[in-house]
Amino acid sequence: xxxxxxxxxxxxxxxxxxxxxxxxxxxxxxxxxxxxxxxxxxxxxxxxxxxxxxxxxxxxxxxxxxxxxxxxxxxxxxxxxxxxxxxxxxxxxxxxxxxxxxxxxxxxxxxxxxxxxxxxxxxxxxxxxxxxxxxxxxxxxxxxxxxxxxxxxxxxxxxxxxxxxxxxxxxxxxxxxxxxxxxx
Numbered sequence: 760x761x762x763x764x765x766x767x768x769x770x771x772x773x774x775x776x777x778x779x780x781x782x783x784x785x786x787x788x789x790x791x792x793x794x795x796x797x798x799x800x801x802x803x804x805x806x807x808x809x810x811x812x813x814x815x816x817x818x819x820x821x822x823x824x825x826x827x828x829x830x831x832x833x834x835x836x837x838x839x840x841x842x843x844x845x846x847x848x849x850x851x852x853x854x855x856x857x858x859x860x861x862x863x864x865x866x867x868x869x870x871x872x873x874x875x876x877x878x879x880x881x882x883x884x885x886x887x888x889x890x891x892x893x894x895x896x897x898x899x900x901x902x903x904x905x906x907x908x909x910x911x912x913x914x915x916x917x918x919x920x921x922x923x924x925x926x927x928x929x930x931x932x933x934x935x936x937x938x939x940x941x942x943x
Contacts, residue, residue, distance in 0.1 A: 772786055795839075
Protein backbone atom coordinates (compact mmCIF):
# COMPACT_ATOMS: atom_id res chain seq x y z
CA UNK A 760 0.00 0.00 0.00
CA UNK A 761 1.46 3.36 -1.02
CA UNK A 762 1.61 6.30 1.36
CA UNK A 763 -1.23 8.00 -0.50
CA UNK A 764 -3.35 4.85 -0.24
CA UNK A 765 -2.61 4.66 3.50
CA UNK A 766 -3.66 8.29 3.92
CA UNK A 767 -6.85 7.69 1.95
CA UNK A 768 -7.65 4.55 3.97
CA UNK A 769 -7.12 6.44 7.22
CA UNK A 770 -9.29 9.31 5.98
CA UNK A 771 -12.05 6.83 5.15
CA UNK A 772 -11.78 5.18 8.57
CA UNK A 773 -12.06 8.55 10.30
CA UNK A 774 -15.07 9.51 8.21
CA UNK A 775 -16.69 6.19 9.17
CA UNK A 776 -15.86 6.85 12.83
CA UNK A 777 -17.35 10.34 12.55
CA UNK A 778 -20.52 8.68 11.25
CA UNK A 779 -20.67 6.54 14.40
CA UNK A 780 -18.83 3.37 13.33
CA UNK A 781 -16.95 2.35 16.49
CA UNK A 782 -15.17 -0.50 14.68
CA UNK A 783 -13.61 2.04 12.29
CA UNK A 784 -12.07 3.91 15.22
CA UNK A 785 -10.91 0.60 16.71
CA UNK A 786 -8.97 0.04 13.49
CA UNK A 787 -7.53 3.56 13.67
CA UNK A 788 -6.55 2.84 17.26
CA UNK A 789 -4.86 -0.43 16.27
CA UNK A 790 -2.99 1.17 13.37
CA UNK A 791 -1.79 4.31 15.15
CA UNK A 792 -1.33 3.41 18.81
CA UNK A 793 2.24 2.17 18.23
CA UNK A 794 3.50 5.18 16.22
CA UNK A 795 2.00 7.57 18.76
CA UNK A 796 3.37 5.52 21.66
CA UNK A 797 6.89 5.53 20.12
CA UNK A 798 6.75 9.29 19.57
CA UNK A 799 5.78 9.80 23.20
CA UNK A 800 8.22 7.24 24.60
CA UNK A 801 11.16 8.83 22.82
CA UNK A 802 10.27 12.14 24.40
CA UNK A 803 9.54 11.04 27.99
CA UNK A 804 11.65 7.90 28.50
CA UNK A 805 9.17 6.11 30.79
CA UNK A 806 7.22 3.19 29.26
CA UNK A 807 4.32 3.26 31.71
CA UNK A 808 3.83 7.01 31.40
CA UNK A 809 4.16 6.76 27.61
CA UNK A 810 1.42 4.11 27.54
CA UNK A 811 -0.82 6.29 29.69
CA UNK A 812 -0.19 9.37 27.57
CA UNK A 813 -0.74 7.41 24.32
CA UNK A 814 -4.10 6.28 25.70
CA UNK A 815 -4.93 9.87 26.61
CA UNK A 816 -3.94 11.06 23.14
CA UNK A 817 -6.17 8.50 21.46
CA UNK A 818 -9.06 9.40 23.74
CA UNK A 819 -8.55 13.07 22.86
CA UNK A 820 -8.52 12.13 19.18
CA UNK A 821 -11.76 10.20 19.66
CA UNK A 822 -13.29 13.21 21.41
CA UNK A 823 -12.12 15.63 18.73
CA UNK A 824 -12.74 13.46 15.69
CA UNK A 825 -15.96 15.32 14.89
CA UNK A 826 -14.00 18.56 14.48
CA UNK A 827 -11.34 17.12 12.16
CA UNK A 828 -11.56 18.45 8.61
CA UNK A 829 -9.66 16.53 5.94
CA UNK A 830 -9.55 19.63 3.75
CA UNK A 831 -7.36 21.51 6.22
CA UNK A 832 -5.02 18.88 7.64
CA UNK A 833 -4.03 15.27 7.11
CA UNK A 834 -5.14 12.71 9.66
CA UNK A 835 -1.52 11.94 10.59
CA UNK A 836 -0.80 15.60 11.21
CA UNK A 837 -3.99 15.81 13.27
CA UNK A 838 -2.94 12.80 15.40
CA UNK A 839 0.57 14.05 16.02
CA UNK A 840 -0.66 17.57 16.75
CA UNK A 841 -2.86 16.13 19.49
CA UNK A 842 0.11 14.08 20.76
CA UNK A 843 2.41 17.10 20.62
CA UNK A 844 -0.04 19.29 22.52
CA UNK A 845 -0.55 16.58 25.12
CA UNK A 846 3.22 16.33 25.56
CA UNK A 847 3.53 20.09 25.89
CA UNK A 848 1.04 19.90 28.75
CA UNK A 849 2.98 17.00 30.25
CA UNK A 850 6.31 18.86 30.05
CA UNK A 851 4.77 21.93 31.63
CA UNK A 852 3.80 19.78 34.60
CA UNK A 853 7.19 18.09 34.91
CA UNK A 854 10.82 18.85 34.30
CA UNK A 855 11.52 15.79 32.14
CA UNK A 856 13.80 16.03 29.12
CA UNK A 857 13.59 14.22 25.82
CA UNK A 858 15.88 11.32 24.95
CA UNK A 859 17.63 9.94 21.90
CA UNK A 860 15.92 7.44 19.62
CA UNK A 861 17.46 4.25 18.25
CA UNK A 862 17.28 5.74 14.77
CA UNK A 863 19.49 8.68 15.73
CA UNK A 864 21.93 6.33 17.44
CA UNK A 865 22.17 4.24 14.28
CA UNK A 866 22.97 7.33 12.20
CA UNK A 867 25.92 8.19 14.41
CA UNK A 868 26.97 4.60 14.96
CA UNK A 869 27.62 4.34 11.22
CA UNK A 870 29.93 7.34 11.40
CA UNK A 871 31.86 6.12 14.43
CA UNK A 872 31.92 2.32 14.22
CA UNK A 873 34.05 0.66 16.88
CA UNK A 874 35.18 -2.75 18.16
CA UNK A 875 32.38 -3.75 20.52
CA UNK A 876 29.15 -2.62 18.83
CA UNK A 877 26.83 -3.24 21.79
CA UNK A 878 29.09 -1.38 24.20
CA UNK A 879 29.62 1.40 21.68
CA UNK A 880 25.90 1.64 21.06
CA UNK A 881 25.26 2.04 24.80
CA UNK A 882 28.00 4.65 25.12
CA UNK A 883 26.83 6.41 21.99
CA UNK A 884 23.26 6.50 23.30
CA UNK A 885 24.49 8.14 26.51
CA UNK A 886 26.62 10.66 24.63
CA UNK A 887 23.78 11.51 22.24
CA UNK A 888 21.28 11.69 25.06
CA UNK A 889 23.47 14.30 26.69
CA UNK A 890 24.10 16.01 23.36
CA UNK A 891 20.42 16.35 22.48
CA UNK A 892 19.77 18.16 25.75
CA UNK A 893 21.96 20.89 24.26
CA UNK A 894 19.57 21.25 21.31
CA UNK A 895 16.65 23.64 21.48
CA UNK A 896 13.23 22.19 22.27
CA UNK A 897 12.23 22.80 18.65
CA UNK A 898 15.26 20.94 17.33
CA UNK A 899 14.64 18.02 19.69
CA UNK A 900 11.06 17.78 18.50
CA UNK A 901 12.02 17.91 14.81
CA UNK A 902 14.60 15.15 15.31
CA UNK A 903 12.04 12.99 17.11
CA UNK A 904 9.33 13.48 14.49
CA UNK A 905 11.70 12.85 11.59
CA UNK A 906 13.64 9.86 12.88
CA UNK A 907 11.26 8.15 15.26
CA UNK A 908 7.99 8.71 13.47
CA UNK A 909 9.17 8.97 9.86
CA UNK A 910 7.08 12.05 9.23
CA UNK A 911 7.71 14.30 6.26
CA UNK A 912 8.77 17.92 6.49
CA UNK A 913 5.29 18.87 5.29
CA UNK A 914 3.59 16.85 8.05
CA UNK A 915 5.93 18.27 10.68
CA UNK A 916 5.24 21.77 9.38
CA UNK A 917 1.52 21.16 9.83
CA UNK A 918 2.01 19.77 13.33
CA UNK A 919 4.27 22.56 14.53
CA UNK A 920 2.67 25.42 12.62
CA UNK A 921 5.97 26.29 10.92
CA UNK A 922 6.92 26.50 7.25
CA UNK A 923 8.61 23.50 5.61
CA UNK A 924 11.79 25.45 4.94
CA UNK A 925 11.95 26.38 8.62
CA UNK A 926 11.63 22.69 9.54
CA UNK A 927 14.45 21.80 7.13
CA UNK A 928 16.61 24.51 8.62
CA UNK A 929 15.92 23.37 12.20
CA UNK A 930 16.75 19.80 11.19
CA UNK A 931 19.96 20.82 9.46
CA UNK A 932 21.11 22.92 12.41
CA UNK A 933 20.26 20.15 14.87
CA UNK A 934 22.24 17.56 12.94
CA UNK A 935 25.15 19.97 12.54
CA UNK A 936 25.16 20.71 16.28
CA UNK A 937 24.96 17.00 17.16
CA UNK A 938 27.88 16.27 14.87
CA UNK A 939 29.92 19.07 16.49
CA UNK A 940 29.10 17.81 19.97
CA UNK A 941 29.72 14.20 19.00
CA UNK A 942 33.22 14.95 17.71
CA UNK A 943 34.35 16.02 21.18
